[in-house]
Amino acid sequence: MLLGKPLSIALLESVWKRALKDRFKYVRRAIEDDEEVLRNKCKFGQRRGQRRKSSSAEKKLYDIKVQKEDDPAYLEGDAMYANINWLKQEYMKTQRNWKEVNDRMNATIQIRRKMITDKAPLQDILRLFPFLRCPYQLFREFQVLTHMNVYQKTVEILEIYSENILSLYLVKNNPITIMLQENLKQHTEEDILKYMKMTAACLLLPDVFGDDSSLFAAVNEEVKVVTPVLEVKNPFNVNSCEFALYVEKQEVAQLEDCTTALAALVAAFYVFDIPCPNRIYRTLNFLESLVFEMRCPAFLPAQVKRGLEIPEYPTIC
Template sequence: MFFFFFQLFREFHLLTGTDIYKKTRHILEFYSENILASFSLVDNPINVALQEKMKQHTDEDVLKYMKMTATCLLLPDVFGEDPSLFVIVNDKVQVSTPVLEVKNPFNMDICEFSLYLEKERLTKVDDCVTALAALIAAFHVFGIKCPKQLSQTLNFLETLIFDMHSPYFSSMQAKEKEVGFQHPLT
């Protein structure tokens, strides 16, 4: 299974010149506090489970990991999009597009992340950063079109991963290739 991720990340790096794991980790670390704060007043099952589990831990690394996991799970909700096209928590995968399956997200001993495509598990990993990076890479490496009901979430992630300033990265990238546009050096 490790080999699959190595190959997927390697292909992504060859296609884009980007270290997707490093960028994804930075996004989750940087945005977790703001996203969780915005959901603190909402009676969301993810937030409720996170708050309950955080009461049981004091280790800063464990708490940081839990917050990053919750942020990953809440990303589609931030944009008002369909979370079932992004991540399935403790349930069966029903969609054909790339999606994450997460079991026991805040139980450090038995937490499990899996990447699915065409309702088939491609691989299983132990952390949310690798899982989210693999999900994003799968769309690019396999050339899968983003579902409309998930476009803002993936555009947000792609914008940050590729250091773009537009939320419309996919369509913009195609247009730039078509006209031969190059970004100015800053």
């Protein structure tokens, strides 16, 4: 008998308690890896003589810092965090160091592309990389990805094709064309007339290709689609016209004119890796074929193809 119990039962209880104690002896979490301890160390410092925390502890400490800043888990490393934090602060300034902006945007492009490829929320991408709201940086990102200057190509497209688009019979009675004709009568300056015609040609592109114009631009109305689209107000009023790029129904960038707006629209699909809707595919495919210096798309209707042929510019089409 052991403590009033049969020997066999007492022995089994002793063995069971010992085994239970030994089992949990080696799985206790080290106190230095505890998140509360790490937060206190970060706040009050670490006493001399304590051994350096493990790599896992360092990772947890960094995770806490990221969580405190409300940044997603895509940020890896102090250098990346410093670059992104600098970009966010620089964006708030009126006088910006554009050379440094370019360098830091280059340094963060891999993590930015990973976020976009992983379909991170657009608001998170723009919060961490607010300079993507600037047309210049949007075009620069496009050029890094494609090695093409989308703005320069867009200028060439509108300058070459504007008159041809406006001369097509299928846009003769279009509301955009009628609005253009009414406003042309109020001006005689050549540069203003050219600007108005380029704006009209830009807005008429979906109608030329039989696409859904609401997926291309919302003219004097509210944006209703989630894919990249232009918001255009008073397009032919030289004093009050407004252009803006919208993605997921939120304004991404304000744009100066129709050329910048069209270039930003093309760039947005590439930079944010957004599939082109079928109902606007032919319009964007036509633009991309010219931006990337490809041949004219074979699907062009015969009437449109004849109207858009520019023999003196064989490299464009």
